[in-house]
Each structure stands twice: as structure tokens, then as C-alpha cells.
Amino acid sequence: MNRRSVFNRRFTAVSAAVAVGIGMIWFSARAKAQEQSGPGFLAFGVVGIARGETERLNVVTVGVQQEILMELRFLDSQGRTLARSVERVAPGRAVFLDLHFAEHSNGSNHLAVRALVRFTAPASPGGYILPSVEVIDDVTGRTSVMDLDPAG
DSSP, X not given: OOHXXXXXXXXXXXXXXXXXXXXXXXXXXXXXXXXXXXXXXEEEEEEEEETTEEEEEEEEEESOOXXXXXXXXXXXXXXXXXXXXXXXXXXXXXXXXXXXXXXHOTTOSEEEEEEEEEEOOOSXXXXXXXXXXXXXXXXXXXXXXXXXXXXX
């Protein structure tokens, strides 16, 4: 093996290690900033519901050591609030908010809805706030869509 290929391999290995290190530092700093920030939020993309369906936003706390004030909200495609609830959630408890198609259809056959959860950051770090969105058939009670991947 010539000197140039040995140099290229070492340079590539060092470059990769530096990139990983920088990424870990950035991620760590970002996580620390989120822990120290004030109110948090978790948002879902748009989910459509139709006649005979209800959209439900569920939120549960896991490993959180104190009560957290949470706002659960459904918004239409224009950003208008369709349903809203504010709850004090005790550690390990779950809350939900329902949006019934029939109450908000305005004569249409389809309603595009997005869900949002806002919460006060826990004073002591640790634990998780886990939201999910599901679409439920009003007649059978069967869940037809479940979204577990919020972004925020």
C-alpha cells in the first residue's frame, strides 16, 4: 500500500470521528436548551376525518414527577381552533380531547384537522410526555388511523 492511500484512509477515519463528535456536541447542546426552555409543544400533521368519525388526541405522562399544565387543541387547515381543553395532568395520568366530525363539518364530506399539545416544562427534568392521535369510527368504535410520531 502506498503512502497516499494510507494517508487517505487515516484522513477519512479522522474526518468521520470529528463529524460524529460535532454532531454529538450539537445534539447535547440542543437537548440541554430544550430542557431549560419554558413551555413546550408537540404537533401533529394533518389528519382527515369524514362523516361518522371522531378524531381523538391522547396524552400521557410517563416518569414525570409533578403535575403538568397541558393544553390540547385541534385546528383546521386555516389555523382556527375547533376544540380545546386545558388540563392539569398528574404524574402517570392520561387525558384526551375528542373532535366529532358532525359538530364541525359545515356541510362538507371531509375535515382536515391537525392536533397540538402545549405544556409547561417540568421543574425537575426526566420523564416523557407521549401524545397520539387516532380516528375512531362512531358506529363500531374501531380505530382506523393511529399517529404516534409527533414533531415539535
